[in-house]
Amino acid sequence: MAHLHDIVVDAAHPASAARFWAAALDDYAVAPYDDTELARLRSLGIDSPEDDPTVLLEPASGGPRLWFQLVPEQKQLKNRVHLDVRAADPEAETLRLTALGASVRARHDDHTVLADPEGNEFCLFPLTP
Template structure:
């Protein structure tokens, strides 16, 4: 039996980081619970004070195929390289110059959203198609491949 998977990010600003990843992956912010017109309405009903409303956030795949991404506020900052990272498939089925051009276009869009470009790895046939390494606005590394 396949299991549902959620990917959790520890971060300083859940709302901002979830907005970045929603744009990066064509996801959307998770809807408020049934019976509530907004998250503010739901959080009011739950008694969550305004200063705690950015403690968590989540984004979901609108098609329901990809994993939910959950963002939780933690007091400490990122200290070292990620042990796990996301690979964002930005050039499926492409090779060579066309692949790298598609990756560069995707990187340009994500940098405009707050990502930082870190490295470019050129194609190295037969197994290496080339990829780009970026960091999200809080420094979490990810690959465009």
């Protein structure tokens, strides 16, 4: 039986996308860059984590990791897979997420469709009791 390990998101600028999602999601943080990782980047001709072609978000407590990987092409169509997130106060969370750079794409009775700064759609639902 397979177990979900990572969710991978294509990005034009992985570091920026990862920072958005680290700020958007509770208990997620960009994985730290230790000396070994910095040396690996330098061996690839990359001088800064800002230009890292694969940036990892790690959950503090369980859940899948999120990888943001560099792709040369721009997003063109609707996502085939998207993230669903929940919040106790969806309206306040919508305001917080848009302040981080998200945009509202559609509002429905039970959820809001947003897009991250790179245009990847995700849905915001209220917490259910």
